[in-house]
Amino acid sequence: MAGETMYKGIAVSPGVVVGVAYCLDGSLGQSESQYLAEDASVPEELVRFDEALRTAAGELDGIIAKVAQQLGDGEADIFRSHLQMLRDPSLLSKVHDGIRNSRLTASSALQSVLKEYASIFARAGQELFQERMADLRDVFARITAHLGVTGLGGPSPDTLGDGEPIVLVTHEILPSQAISLGEMPISGIVTEVGGGTSHAAILSRSRGIPAVSGAAGIIAEARTGDTIVVDGRDGIVVVRPDPETMAAYRKMQRDFFELKDRLVINRDQPACLSDGTLVELLANVNTVADAATASLVGATGVGLYRTEYLFLTHPDVPDEEEQYDNYRRVIEAAPDRTATIRTLDLGGDKTVAYLGRQHEANPFMGWRSIRLSFEHPKFFEVQIRAILRAARHGKVSILFPMITTLEELRHVNRLVDEARRNLKRAGVPFNEDVKTGVMIEVPAAAMCIDAILQETDFISIGSNDLIQYLVAADRDNPKVAHLCDPLSPAVLRMLRSVFDACRRTGTPVTLCGEMAGQPRSVLVLLGLGLRRFSMSPAFVPTIKALLRSVSTPQAERFSHQVLQLKTREEIRRYLTERLHEISRDLELFDFT
Ligand code: PEP
Ligand code: MG
Numbered sequence: 001m002a003g004e005t006m007y008k009g010i011a012v013s014p015g016v017v018v019g020v021a022y023c024l025d026g027s028l029g030q031s032e033s034q035y036l037a038e039d040a041s042v043p044e045e046l047v048r049f050d051e052a053l054r055t056a057a058g059e060l061d062g063i064i065a066k067v068a069q070q071l072g073d074g075e076a077d078i079f080r081s082h083l084q085m086l087r088d089p090s091l092l093s094k095v096h097d098g099i100r101n102s103r104l105t106a107s108s109a110l111q112s113v114l115k116e117y118a119s120i121f122a123r124a125g126q127e128l129f130q131e132r133m134a135d136l137r138d139v140f141a142r143i144t145a146h147l148g149v150t151g152l153g154g155p156s157p158d159t160l161g162d163g164e165p166i167v168l169v170t171h172e173i174l175p176s177q178a179i180s181l182g183e184m185p186i187s188g189i190v191t192e193v194g195g196g197t198s199h200a201a202i203l204s205r206s207r208g209i210p211a212v213s214g215a216a217g218i219i220a221e222a223r224t225g226d227t228i229v230v231d232g233r234d235g236i237v238v239v240r241p242d243p244e245t246m247a248a249y250r251k252m253q254r255d256f257f258e259l260k261d262r263l264v265i266n267r268d269q270p271a272c273l274s275d276g277t278l279v280e281l282l283a284n285v286n287t288v289a290d291a292a293t294a295s296l297v298g299a300t301g302v303g304l305y306r307t308e309y310l311f312l313t314h315p316d317v318p319d320e321e322e323q324y325d326n327y328r329r330v331i332e333a334a335p336d337r338t339a340t341i342r343t344l345d346l347g348g349d350k351t352v353a354y355l356g357r358q359h360e361a362n363p364f365m366g367w368r369s370i371r372l373s374f375e376h377p378k379f380f381e382v383q384i385r386a387i388l389r390a391a392r393h394g395k396v397s398i399l400f401p402m403i404t405t406l407e408e409l410r411h412v413n414r415l416v417d418e419a420r421r422n423l424k425r426a427g428v429p430f431n432e433d434v435k436t437g438v439m440i441e442v443p444a445a446a447m448c449i450d451a452i453l454q455e456t457d458f459i460s461i462g463s464n465d466l467i468q469y470l471v472a473a474d475r476d477n478p479k480v481a482h483l484c485d486p487l488s489p490a491v492l493r494m495l496r497s498v499f500d501a502c503r504r505t506g507t508p509v510t511l512c513g514e515m516a517g518q519p520r521s522v523l524v525l526l527g528l529g530l531r532r533f534s535m536s537p538a539f540v541p542t543i544k545a546l547l548r549s550v551s552t553p554q555a556e557r558f559s560h561q562v563l564q565l566k567t568r569e570e571i572r573r574y575l576t577e578r579l580h581e582i583s584r585d586l587e588l589f590d591f592t
Contacts, residue, residue: 004242007215011235012201015210016252017188019165021228034108045099049106052146063316067354078353085139107147114140167228173200188230195476208538212237214478263541267298271544275551282534291333293537301338303534304512320382327390337394341387345369345401369402384419391431404442406451441465449501463513486515488568499528520575527559549582
């Protein structure tokens with residue numbers, strides 16, 4: 001077996017782990033083919049596959065009816081085409097052949113057919129390929145779900161590595177896969193593509209496990225069962241490390257876990273600077289379980305609930321009751337029952353078939369987020385109603401993503417008023433006291449912040465998007481990821497002007513992008529006057545510890561100094577030195 005191989009990718013979630021690789025392919029089957037055990041019966045496997053196919057077809061029939069009723073008959077067409085794909089006799093016979101002739105497990109046979117289609121579509125041209133593949137993946141994932149993710153015969157993550165931590169190695173993690181992976185017992189993630197705000201990154205940060213993205217070519221090298229190191233601070237991955245490399249990383253891993261354990265102690269301490277200035281630390285969550293974690297780590301509320309994960313992982317469309325139930329459970333699990341719920345932020349790389357998957361040359365500049373919600377007003381109203389109703393169970397605010405113009409803000413405010421009126425007219429109980437806010441994540445909104453502030457209750461800065469749009473660089477493209485730097489002069493100047501406008505008008509402002517959990521960025525944000533941060537729950541203890549080691553005048557001095565500097569390198573160097581002086585321990589949690 002080959003020796004040590006090292007990869008340099010992007011550090012997306014801090015920490016160090018030495019573990020055992022668990023390699024999955026694009027549809028989350030194991031990347032190596034899985035064969036039936038010697039004593040397993042081929043006819044039984046054929047029956048198992050046929051049953052999964054039948055169940056998936058039945059599910060699609062139900063979805064077609066539900067989508068037609070909730071969104072319109074045209075929107076259901078996409079699922080009719082899925083049903084057609086699923087009933088394609090050649091698909092059936094190819095999978096049967098794989099099971100019968102090669103003794104592949106049903107899920108492995110299905111995956112090999114998917115790969116075959118992928119190469120046919122690849123030859124048919126880029127655009128068509130992408131659209132057809134997205135639909136095919138959906139269909140295959142639906143069938144696979146009824147076969148069990150890991151299939152038969154191969155090692156499941158629970159049986160791997162004798163209690164060693166498991167490191168997931170895969171090409172990329174799709175939004176719809178993030179939640180089911182989140183339930184697997186994994187301690188590190190490595191992906192070949194994606195950047196600091198990809199789903200793999202969001203998932204790993206919400207779990208507090210180290211992760212590296214952009215480790216190109218690792219799938220061809222790593223095998224399930226290999227020893228693997230993930231260094232989520234420097235973006236290094238080592239497959240089959242030499243004994244010396246392993247010893248060095250094991251020491252770092254111990255330091256990381258010891259520090260993590262020590263920081264848990266400050267859970268019940270208030271979040272304040274060394275001079276007593278109070279700061280609010282909130283949590284970004286994607287699921288009910290995340291909201292419960294937020295309470296465990298000492299966050300004082302949920303600052304951002306990304307509702308799209310409910311839609312991305314739902315087998316069809318969640319209706320008003322299902323949404324109400326989900327929002328209510330998030331609110332009840334949130335610290336102090338306090339939650340800011342963001343309306344659907346789909347589009348870009350997060351798509352659901354029923355809202356359309358038209359090919360766009362620039363999906364992140366295109367039909368995404370609130371723009372998509374505006375195009376489906378009835379569907380959007382259902383979400384607003386469900387939030388307003390669930391809000392009776394706690395202190396809740398609604399947040400609108402990607403507002404670009406004042407007209408859009410006015411439009412969304414009108415839709416909320418209408419939803420309130422309709423609920424009242426129908427005698428449905430809801431919370432009349434819900435505040436509404438705008439995410440500032442498009443530079444156009446930041447430039448016109450004064451006008452926006454006059455017509456909103458609060459704002460929350462989505463720095464992940466704000467930065468990518470400001471510097472014109474895709475936040476998940478490793479080739480340009482260096483440009484998406486929160487510590488660049490342009491970003492800090494823009495943030496300063498938004499904070500100043502909020503101070504002038506007395507408008508509450510939170511920052512909920514990833515920089516809220518990054519120690520060096522937090523030092524500057526404090527100095528610029530920010531007092532509400534929302535971050536992955538795993539970062540709350542670290543940031544709380546950082547707050548205690550810095551005073552308000554100190555942070556103000558840092559930000560003043562930083563704003564005199566002209567390049568991101570100078571700013572980074574300056575803040576790295578300050579962080580080193582303040583707390584060497586916390587450097588372990590710094591990343592990017
Ligand atoms: C952001 O853009 O900073 C943000 C918090 O939203 P998301 O990462 O979900 O786009
Ligand atoms: Mg955003």
